Amino acid sequence: MGRYTGPVCRLCRREGTQLYLKGQRCYSKCNIESPPGMHNWRKGKLSEFGKRLREKQKVKRYYGIYERQFKNYFNQASKQKGNTGENLLILLERRLDNVICRGQFTHSRANARQLINHGHLLVNGKKVDIPSYLVKVGDVIEVKKKESSKNIIIKNIENPVPAGVPSWLELDKEAPSMKVVQQPNREEIQIEIHDQMIVEFCSR
Structure with missing residues (x-):
């Protein structure tokens, strides 16, 4: 599967947060409240599994990486000393x-x-x-x-x-x-990421 080349604003809307995928334009007023799809039919309460999946997808889309790349980074982070979630984000920041x-x-x-x-x-x-x-x-x-x-x-x-x-x-x-x-500073990552949820999702 190739890299996503469609409208990137729908990715921000899908994750419900600003992913800053378009540079300067992302700092102006941008509607990310309504999810993509006709009549907002995707609105609803997420399951615990869904919440963790969305955190993983958010990180992949923010850094622009593939699923296989993400798995490789996670495996590398899990072999390092310390917090796996923090190690993962520092690797991606690098x-x-x-x-x-x-x-x-x-x-x-x-x-x-x-x-x-x-x-x-x-x-x-x-x-x-x-x-x-x-x-x-x-x-x-x-x-x-x-x-x-x-x-x-x-x-x-x-x-x-x-x-x-x-x-x-x-x-x-x-x-x-x-x-x-x-080394990159965990606190200075541009978007809010719940790395523990990602670890729980990938370790299931």
């Missing part, structure tokens, strides 16, 4: 496409994936064209010296989204470049 978006190089993860796939970015001086690449503390992400590459990034940095740059990233607007100064 994805290069998410880092590019959180650091204001782009305003959406979809645009970040496009930039990475087209080879506009360097990590520690080397070209990386894999959106799922996991950054580490100390990694420096730069834009290729190509003028067209810089213009795309500079335009986005000059028109930042209200969310701001998280504390675990250090943005240099002049270069432009960003540095991962520490």
Whole structure:
């Protein structure tokens, strides 16, 4: 199954929360109260299973990952020490496409994936064209010296989204470049996620 290419606003409506899939436009007034479908027929009380499923789907849609990718991340998180839910979210925050978006190089993860796939970015001086690449503390992400590459990034940095740059990233607007100064902070994730529900769903 390929990546979802339909209207992304219906995904926010389905989850009942803003997933910030369209960048700047998501910060204006957006109706997410009514679920997709004719006459809101999907309204109703969710079962405990349904609530946990929706949390998992919310995370997948927010980060733009496939089911198989999600399972791999969950398996990796469960093998690490500490809280599995928190480990999972930190792994997802470390994805290069998410880092590019959180650091204001782009305003959406979809645009970040496009930039990475087209080879506009360097990590520690080397070209990386894999959106799922996991950054580490100390990694420096730069834009290729190509003028067209810089213009795309500079335009986005000059028109930042209200969310701001998280504390675990250090943005240099002049270069432009960003540095991962520490592990991602669980408290600075942009949307509310009940990670324990996800762990319960995946461990059933």
